[in-house]
Amino acid sequence: MNLSRLDLNLFIVFDAVYAQQSLTRAAEVLHVTQPAVSNSLARLRELFDDPLFVRSKGGVRPTPLARQLIEPVRAALATLNDCVSARLDFDPAVAQQTFRLHATEQAEFNLLPALLRALTRLAPGVHLEVVFLSRREVPLALASGELQLALDAPLLNHPELLSSPLYSDQYVCAFRAGHPLAGEPLTLSRYLAAEHIHVSSRLKGSGHVDLALRSIGQRRRIALRLQHYGALPGILEDSDLVASIPAGLARTWGLTVTELPFETAATDLHLFWHRTADHDPAIIWMRELISSLQ
Known part of the structure; x- marks a missing residue:
């Protein structure tokens, strides 16, 4: 292989196709046409005598040779990028x-x-x-x-x-000031007797707290499920509902909190x-x- 005749831009295309798993998306990322990407791949395929990528559902997947090549190709591109950009030390005071x-x-x-x-x-x-x-x-x-x-x-x-x-943050039980759970140690029975708010971006499924309860054979009563935390402080202030949330969020909103009466995994x-x-x-x-x- 004569490196003097090798177009290094071909490997930039190779990296983009590998990352995007799609010729169309690679073309968008590189701001070129899809035929240009296809032409570059054709030249690489001829160079390595390998298809490099094969069609799959929703795009392409790399061949074994492509998987073998990607790390050294990326290492070489990163080295070249470092050389070009040793350049430009980032100056935050003037950066736009x-x-x-x-x-x-x-x-x-x-x-x-x-x-x-x-x-x-x-x-x-x-x-x-x-x-x-x-x-x-x-x-x-x-x-x-x-x-x-x-x-x-x-x-x-x-x-x-x-x-x-x-950072790592522990879950606590949060509620309004003057809540019936305030002022006394929170036992498991009192916790389970309360009605709870569960916050999760997912439409279904259990969170850290529910998994911890399940491990000890218990289940809480969820009265309200939310996908976002934003409304939580106002709802807690205006009801007797409780929420098991990361301690950092509870501190941010100044909520009354107590430790959970069971072990839970931290949120990282x-x-x-x-x-x-x-x-x-x-x-x-x-x-x-x-x-x-x-």
């Missing part, structure tokens, strides 16, 4: 940039106020766009550059994502980014800033 983040609602409540204060002080030209995607969509969005970072529970198990833990938040962005100066700076807020 927008970061797009995926964040859970809990992350928004706990981190965004402090992050915005820090940006106002350190990087007045840096702005945020915060979105919420399904966990299935996040890896592709990070791979394509549609997202720069993601704040989520440690459930985004994907080989192309890197992560670091941000991690920061995720794509491995191809591991050396990007701007993303490194934002990662370090977010981590410093804990």
